[in-house]
Structures are given as structure tokens and as C-alpha cells.
Amino acid sequence: MFLRVLLCCFLGLLTYSADAQTPGAEAAPTAAAFPAPKKHLQALRITTPVKLDGVLDEEIWQQAPIATDFIQNRPNPGPHEKHPTEVRVLYDDANIYVGAVMHDVAGDSIMRELTARDNFGNTDFIGIFLDTYQDKLNGYGFFVTTGGVQMDCRYSPAGGEDFNWNAVWDSRTTVKGTDWYAEMRIPYSAIRFSKTADQVWGLNFMRQRKRDNQAFFWNEVKPAVDGFVNQWGTLEGLRNIEPPLRLSLTPYISGYVNHNPLNAEGTRRTTTSFNGGADIKWGINESFTLDATLVPDFGQVQSDNQVLNLSPFEVQFNENRQFFTEGTELFNKGNLFYSRRVGATPIGFYNVEAADNEKIVKNPQETRLLNATKVSGRTSKGLGVGVFNAVSNDVYATIQNTETGEERQELTQPFSNYNIAVLDQSLKNNSYVSLINTNVTRFGRTYDANVTGGLFRFANKKNSYAVDGKVVYSRRRGYFFHDQELVDDQDGYKYQVGVSKISGSFTWGLNQGIESHTYNPNDLGILFGNNNISQGIYGNYNHYKPFWKVNNFYSFFGLDQSYLYKPTLYQKTNLYGGANTTFTKSFITTGFNFDVNPMNRDYYEPRVNPLGKYYVLVPANGNFGAFVSSDYRKKLALDLNAGVRVYQEDDRLERPRRLGVGFGFSPRYRVNNKLNFRYSLDWSTNRNQIGYVNPSKDDSGSLSDKYPEDAEILHDFPEAILLGRRRVVTVSNVLQGAYTFTNRMSLTVRTRHYTSTVHYLGFARLAPGGEETPVAYARNRDNTFNAFNIDAVYSWWFAPGSQVSIVWKNAGSTFLQANQATPLYFDNLSNTINTPHNNSVSVKILYYLDYLALRPRRA
Numbered sequence: 001m002f003l004r005v006l007l008c009c010f011l012g013l014l015t016y017s018a019d020a021q022t023p024g025a026e027a028a029p030t031a032a033a034f035p036a037p038k039k040h041l042q043a044l045r046i047t048t049p050v051k052l053d054g055v056l057d058e059e060i061w062q063q064a065p066i067a068t069d070f071i072q073n074r075p076n077p078g079p080h081e082k083h084p085t086e087v088r089v090l091y092d093d094a095n096i097y098v099g100a101v102m103h104d105v106a107g108d109s110i111m112r113e114l115t116a117r118d119n120f121g122n123t124d125f126i127g128i129f130l131d132t133y134q135d136k137l138n139g140y141g142f143f144v145t146t147g148g149v150q151m152d153c154r155y156s157p158a159g160g161e162d163f164n165w166n167a168v169w170d171s172r173t174t175v176k177g178t179d180w181y182a183e184m185r186i187p188y189s190a191i192r193f194s195k196t197a198d199q200v201w202g203l204n205f206m207r208q209r210k211r212d213n214q215a216f217f218w219n220e221v222k223p224a225v226d227g228f229v230n231q232w233g234t235l236e237g238l239r240n241i242e243p244p245l246r247l248s249l250t251p252y253i254s255g256y257v258n259h260n261p262l263n264a265e266g267t268r269r270t271t272t273s274f275n276g277g278a279d280i281k282w283g284i285n286e287s288f289t290l291d292a293t294l295v296p297d298f299g300q301v302q303s304d305n306q307v308l309n310l311s312p313f314e315v316q317f318n319e320n321r322q323f324f325t326e327g328t329e330l331f332n333k334g335n336l337f338y339s340r341r342v343g344a345t346p347i348g349f350y351n352v353e354a355a356d357n358e359k360i361v362k363n364p365q366e367t368r369l370l371n372a373t374k375v376s377g378r379t380s381k382g383l384g385v386g387v388f389n390a391v392s393n394d395v396y397a398t399i400q401n402t403e404t405g406e407e408r409q410e411l412t413q414p415f416s417n418y419n420i421a422v423l424d425q426s427l428k429n430n431s432y433v434s435l436i437n438t439n440v441t442r443f444g445r446t447y448d449a450n451v452t453g454g455l456f457r458f459a460n461k462k463n464s465y466a467v468d469g470k471v472v473y474s475r476r477r478g479y480f481f482h483d484q485e486l487v488d489d490q491d492g493y494k495y496q497v498g499v500s501k502i503s504g505s506f507t508w509g510l511n512q513g514i515e516s517h518t519y520n521p522n523d524l525g526i527l528f529g530n531n532n533i534s535q536g537i538y539g540n541y542n543h544y545k546p547f548w549k550v551n552n553f554y555s556f557f558g559l560d561q562s563y564l565y566k567p568t569l570y571q572k573t574n575l576y577g578g579a580n581t582t583f584t585k586s587f588i589t590t591g592f593n594f595d596v597n598p599m600n601r602d603y604y605e606p607r608v609n610p611l612g613k614y615y616v617l618v619p620a621n622g623n624f625g626a627f628v629s630s631d632y633r634k635k636l637a638l639d640l641n642a643g644v645r646v647y648q649e650d651d652r653l654e655r656p657r658r659l660g661v662g663f664g665f666s667p668r669y670r671v672n673n674k675l676n677f678r679y680s681l682d683w684s685t686n687r688n689q690i691g692y693v694n695p696s697k698d699d700s701g702s703l704s705d706k707y708p709e710d711a712e713i714l715h716d717f718p719e720a721i722l723l724g725r726r727r728v729v730t731v732s733n734v735l736q737g738a739y740t741f742t743n744r745m746s747l748t749v750r751t752r753h754y755t756s757t758v759h760y761l762g763f764a765r766l767a768p769g770g771e772e773t774p775v776a777y778a779r780n781r782d783n784t785f786n787a788f789n790i791d792a793v794y795s796w797w798f799a800p801g802s803q804v805s806i807v808w809k810n811a812g813s814t815f816l817q818a819n820q821a822t823p824l825y826f827d828n829l830s831n832t833i834n835t836p837h838n839n840s841v842s843v844k845i846l847y848y849l850d851y852l853a854l855r856p857r858r859a
Contacts, residue, residue, distance in 0.1 A: 131202025
């Protein structure tokens with residue numbers, strides 16, 4: 001009955017969204033679902049390079065055809081610009097030149113905040129987009145702000161808008177009176193294109209006028225049309241240009257001073273190290289590029305946001321290593337590649353143990369890579385090809401005999417090879433088919449893993465409807481590491497298929513998928529629970545034009561349901577929805593979301609395999625959340641969010657109902673165009689949460705004598721699965737500041753303190769079928785986790801592609817158990833600050849060497 005009510009609510013939302021389009025407005029959304037006519041611009045060949053100074057005083061600029069009459073995309077799509085933009089394109093045998101004049105009403109109307117590279121601030125900018133193969137799926141973007149800050153990105157179906165990609169190019173800007181000017185020089189070595197004598201590229205320009213929060217495109221980009229690259233115009237007139245030899249070497253040297261007061265007694269607390277290596281880029285031909293990093297050094301990347309994980313699933317961390325974020329759109333197809341697996345914690349790290357007369361002297365937490373290589377590109381026929389390969393060496397833990405001083409080595413990670421191969425064929429109508437294979441091969445007696453997946457997306461000629469799907473097969477062969485037992489998930493599969501309406505104000509979709517109980521892509525991917533059958537329906541209704549007092553309106557809603565795959569058992573149903581809008585005058589953005597769930601079964605929380613016999617019953621619950629963000633153009637801006645989840649009372653046992661509450665508070669203050677600060681506070685509490693509690697056993701699985709309370713429980717119930725009723729309070733504080741000296745030099749400081757406290761209020765024994773029986777379990781399982789980090793980074797791009805960076809990293813954490821755990825925030829903060837921290841100071845120098853600039857010039 002409850003499911004029927006949910007379905008009726010969902011169908012009612014669909015009906016309301018469809019009826020929201022008044023009869024008089026029906027024709028407009030339909031027309032808006034078609035792309036705008038394509039504009040054309042002729043590039044002008046030059047024989048003498050222009051001087052890059054942001055002045056545009058060379059006569060040749062006046063001879064080039066002009067791209068003008070930009071069309072507004074936001075906040076109100078459709079109107080023509082009032083303050084004209086004029087862009088011209090020149091080219092020679094080595095570069096594309098872009099000259100732009102942005103007219104305005106006054107000099108103080110031109111916003112010009114300085115930021116670090118690839119960061120959009122409170123500033124105007126101009127950008128050029130290039131689709132060099134005109135496949136309408138993949139492209140490049142190059143932007144420069146009024147202050148001369150550069151940004152560049154790649155566009156692809158897998159990666160979307162990827163600003164992790166960096167190219168070596170140059171630009172200059174000036175402001176004169178009521179106008180500002182920009183000049184860009186983009187070398188052909190920064191992009192890829194075919195050897196065709198007459199080139200025709202996809203082209204668009206974008207201008208942002210931050211004063212009025214306006215964005216304009218030369219070739220109109222309609223928000224109701226699916227896709228972005230397919231809505232660009234064309235650049236013509238490029239003749240007899242040759243893809244250059246793209247060969248560059250970026251050697252680096254780095255030095256570290258590290259002080260760790262927690263190092264084992266008898267070892268050095270302060271250590272130094274020096275490293276050297278290089279990144280190599282080689283254009284194999286006009287389409288394909290090899291990227292390699294030799295003896296890479298990732299010690300300066302931002303620290304991970306460590307958290308207390310009470311769930312049955314691992315925490316997914318962001319990838320901060322540039323080699324694994326830049327130009328990886330092909331390898332991210334199908335979400336089968338989780339790059340943090342490469343160079344991750346050794347697979348035997350947690351199995352290292354010392355005997356009574358031994359101590360662990362060294363146990364590396366990261367696997368050092370010997371090298372990593374990427375080869376990727378796309379042919380003139382639209383075939384994308386990518387090959388990724390990385391190699392890591394053996395990793396050993398060092399264990400010392402405390403009586404004799406003798407040391408022994410224990411292997412924690414064998415020599416390993418990580419490989420990915422991708423074929424991605426672009427098709428007409430914003431469609432594609434792809435094939436992906438990932439492989440991990442380990443030396444010695446352990447297991448290897450292989451995953452193969454196929455993806456497709458086919459859209460109709462009008463780009464209004466599409467079908468998409470994927471099929472993935474996982475294969476593992478061999479023995480568990482340091483074990484005689486064969487892996488038990490040797491073959492598995494996953495598939496997903498969907499159909500959707502993709503353009504217009506009202507869009508919708510249906511999808512269905514299965515993950516078998518042995519599907520496991522975890523060796524190079526990430527998995528949050530397999531053994532699953534899922535199906536869903538979703539919809540969106542968006543109003544892009546201003547009405548009433550708002551600029552726009554975006555909404556979403558859907559209904560999902562899932563079952564276990566083996567055995568086929570019901571898991572959960574979820575009805576969800578939400579909306580957001582931006583007010584016209586104040587530019588305050590606000591929105592809400594909700595979800596409603598009937599009683600569901602959590603088969604993963606008991607941590608028992610195979611799934612199906614045990615599950616935790618989760619009472620019916622509902623969540624409502626809302627957020628508001630003020631205008632970021634103001635010196636002081638504020639983001640607020642809050643949410644509450646209410647559960648139905650569980651009448652099976654005498655215990656209070658569950659409740660979850662959380663809020664976030666994030667002000668930001670811009671002191672001037674160079675200095676800004678941002679603070680974020682996130683607080684949440686979950687009362688009467690029910691979660692797994694693990695009784696302690698020794699390595700053989702027998703009762704542990706370390707905790708008599710556990711031994712008592714396990715003696716009476718050898719197969720006991722304990723559940724705890726707990727209160728979890730989590731607080732995260734992040735303070736960051738940035739000072740930008742110039743458009744190529746900046747200093748950023750980020751400080752984070754995280755604390756999560758768990759207090760247990762009662763315990764129960766879980767039986768098959770979800771039945772819970774209270775038990776008298778006396779062991780204090782309370783705990784508190786604290787983490788504190790400081791990342792201070794000074795960066796100076798002293799030449800195109802060349803950088804000096806100085807980084808200070810401070811890190812400390814504590815895990816307090818039983819009586820030491822405390823819910824008092826300032827006690828935790830004091831404890832964390834006063835706990836010995838690991839401190840590291842490093843200097844790294846990169847120098848970009850381009851073969852084209854170094855080769856001898858012909859007489």
C-alpha cells in the first residue's frame with residue numbers, strides 16, 4: 001500500500017510538471033530544444049608573429065573578420081549583448097592567435113580579482129573553445145581573466161568540463177578606459193588535430209561580465225538542448241598547417257625535511273630526502289600523445305580529508321595527483337578507473353604483525369611508483385584510443401628483534417603492473433560506443449584482476465531521445481595475498497540500460513541494472529556493494545527564462561527500487577525530489593530536496609557474506625534539506641544548508657526513535673582583489689543510530705582474551721552479530737586563505753580540524769530475518785576520532801609550464817577509545833593540537849623544455 005502511495009505521488013509530480021507549461025508557452029520550449037544555427041568565422045593567416053602585449057595595435061588585427069553579436073546564456077538565455085564583444089582569430093605555421101576587445105560602460109564595471117591558475121574568481125573573462133576534429137563531443141577551452149589569470153580545460157562525454165587538464169600557452173590583457181583587451185597565443189603543440197590540408201574546426205567564444213552575472217556565447221548555447229560541444233559554430237580558413245612535433249621534457253628536483261615525533265624509538269625523528277625525475281610528453285603523430293612520468297614525486301599534493309568511517313564501505317578520496325587528473329577523460333569511461341588504487345596502501349599493510357620480542361620499525365603506507373605512462377588521442381574518424389600503464393616496485397615492512405637487534409623484511413606489496421586500454425568511437429548525433437579493459441598483474445603467488453566493459457549511447461537525429469547502457473565483466477584469478485586460499489569472486493558481471501528524453505524543458509528517463517554477487521572491479525576501480533538489482537524512473541522540469549521574481553527554476557524527482565541479486569530479496573524503495581532557483585535582483589540562490597523511504601532492509605551493515613541471511617531493518621523515514629547562497633560578487637558572501645531525517649518509531653524494541661540533523665555554515669570574505677578568506681563549519685548528529693559492533697577475535701578467529709566482555713558474548717553466542725544503538729556527533733572546521741601576488745604567483749593556506757564522537761547507548765544481538773534481541777554487553781565501545789591538517793602552498797609560475805612550489809604540511813590525528821573518548825569539541829581540539837604532529841617542508845622546481853624552442857633555427 002505504501003508503495004502505491006509513493007507511485008501515485010511520483011505520477012502526480014510528473015503530471016504537475018507537464019501541466020506547468022501553459023498552453024500559450026508550449027511552442028517555445030519545443031523550439032528551444034533545437035540548437036541555434038551555426039555561425040562561421042574565417043581565420044586570417046599571417047607571416048609575421050604579432051607581439052603578445054594585450055594591446056592589439058598591429059594593423060593585421062583590423063584586417064581579420066570579427067566574431068561579434070554574442071548571445072546571453074545566463075541569467076536569461078536568448079537576448080543579444082548590449083556591450084559588444086569583438087574577437088578575431090589569426091594563425092601562422094606554429095600558433096593560433098586570439099585577439100578580443102570587450103566593451104563596457106565604465107572602467108569600474110570591469111571586475112578583476114586575481115586568483116591562482118584555473119580558478120574563476122570575481123572577475124570578467126574571455127574564452128575560446130575548439131573542437132579540432134569536429135566530432136561535436138570533445139573539445140578544448142582556453143580562458144583568460146581581466147587580471148591575466150589563465151584557465152584551460154578539456155570537454156568530453158566522460159569527463160565533462162575538466163579543468164585538471166593543463167596546456168602550455170600564453171596570454172596578455174590590458175584595461176583601457178571603458179574596454180578591456182586580451183591576446184592569446186595557443187601553440188599547435190597544445191592541441192591535437194589532423195593533417196588535412198583544409199581544416200574546419202568547431203569554434204565558440206564565451207564572455208563573462210561578472211558585474212551583472214552575465215555569460216554570453218558567440219554561437220548561442222541553449223540550456224534546453226542536450227550537449228555543449230555540439231552547439232558550437234565553425235572556424236574556417238585554416239590551410240596548410242602541420243601538426244608539429246610535440247616533444248617536451250619537464251625535469252624536476254625536490255627536497256624534503258620531515259619531522260615525525262611518532263617514529264619508533266631508536267629511529268631518526270627528523271629525516272631529509274632529495275628526489276629527481278621528469279615528465280615527458282611526446283606527440284607520436286598528429287593525433288596521439290605519450291605522457292610519461294619517471295620516478296614521480298607526489299609529496300606536495302593536498303592532504304586527504306580523513307574521516308571516521310562507520311559504514312561497511314570504504315571512503316572514496318579525491319585524486320589530487322596531477323598526472324592522474326590531467327587528460328584522463330578516456331580512462332574514466334564507465335567509471336571503472338579509481339586512480340587512487342595506483343600507488344595505494346600496500347595490500348598486506350594491515351597484516352604486518354610483530355612477535356612478543358619484536359617491533360615494527362617501518363611499514364610504508366604508500367606504494368612508490370617506478371613510472372607511469374599514458375598514450376591517448378583521437379583520429380580524424382572520431383576513434384579515441386587510450387592506453388595507461390604504471391609499474392610499482394616491491395614494498396617491504398621492516399621488523400626488528402628487540403633482543404638481538406636483527407631485522408627482517410616482510411613483503412606487503414609485490415611488484416605490480418597496472419594497465420588500462422580504451423577504444424571510444426564518436427558517432428553522429430552526440431552518440432558513442434566504447435570498450436574499456438583494466439588489468440592488474442602482480443608478481444609472485446597472489447591474484448591478478450581483469451575487468452572488461454562495453455558502453456554505448458545512441459541519440460536520435462533531433463538529439464531529443466537517447467538509449468544508453470553498459471556491460472562489464474570482472475575476472476580475478478589466483479590466491480589471496482599471503483594465503484593458500486583461492487579468491488572466491490573469480491567471475492562477475494554488471495549491466496545497466498536506460499532510455500531517456502534528453503532535450504527540452506521537461507526531460508525524463510528509465511533505467512535498470514544488475515550487479516552480480518561476484519562482480520568485483522576493486523583492484524583498479526571502486527565498488528560500493530555488489531549483489532544488486534536496481535531500477536528507477538526520474539524526471540526534470542526546468543524553466544530557463546526569468547519569471548515572477550526569479551531568473552530560473554530547476555527541479556528533479558524520481559523513484560528507485562532495489563533488490564538483492566542472489567538470493568532475490570527486497571532491499572529498499574526511495575522517492576526523492578527537489579528544486580532550486582536564483583532571485584533576479586539579489587542573485588540569492590536557494591533550493592530544497594527531500595526523500596521518502598518505506599521500511600527497508602540493510603543487508604550490508606551486518607558485515608556477513610554471503611548476503612541474504614542477516615539484515616538490519618531500517619524503519620520508514622523521510623528527509624528534508626534546504627540551502628541558500630548569497631551573491632558571490634559581494635565582498636561578504638554566505639552559504640547555509642540544513643537538513644533533518646525523521647524515522648518512524650521501531651516498535652519491536654523499547655528504544656527511542658532515530659533522528660538525524662545537520663547544518664553547514666560557510667562565509668567567505670574578499671578583502672580586496674588579491675586577498676580572500678573562507679570558513680566552513682559542518683555539524684551533524686545522528687541519534688539512536690543502529691550500527692555494527694565487532695567483537696574482538698584473534699587471528700585464528702577464536703575468542704580473544706584481551707577483552708573478557710567480548711569473550712563472554714562470543715562464548716554464549718559464537719556466531720553473534722552485535723548491533724549498537726549509538727549517538728554520533730561530527731564536526732568539521734575548515735579555514736582557508738589565499739593571497740595572489742600576481743597572475744602567476746600565489747600563496748594559499750588551508751587548515752582543517754575534524755572530530756567525530758560515538759557514544760553507545762545499548763546493544764542487541766542480530767538474528768537471521770532481522771530480529772534483534774537486547775544483550776547485556778558491558779564493554780565500553782565509545783570512541784572519538786580527531787584529525788588536524790595544515791597545507792600551506794606557495795606557487796610561482798616563473799615561465800610557461802615552469803614552476804617553483806614550496807609546501808608546508810602539518811598533520812596529526814588521534815583515536816580515543818572507551819573512557820578517553822569525549823564529546824566535548826574544545827577538549828578534542830586541544831587534544832589534537834597538543835598531540836605530536838608530523839611536519840614536512842618541501843621545495844620542488846619544475847622546468848619546461850620544449851623541443852620546438854630548443855631546436856637550432858635554420859639559416
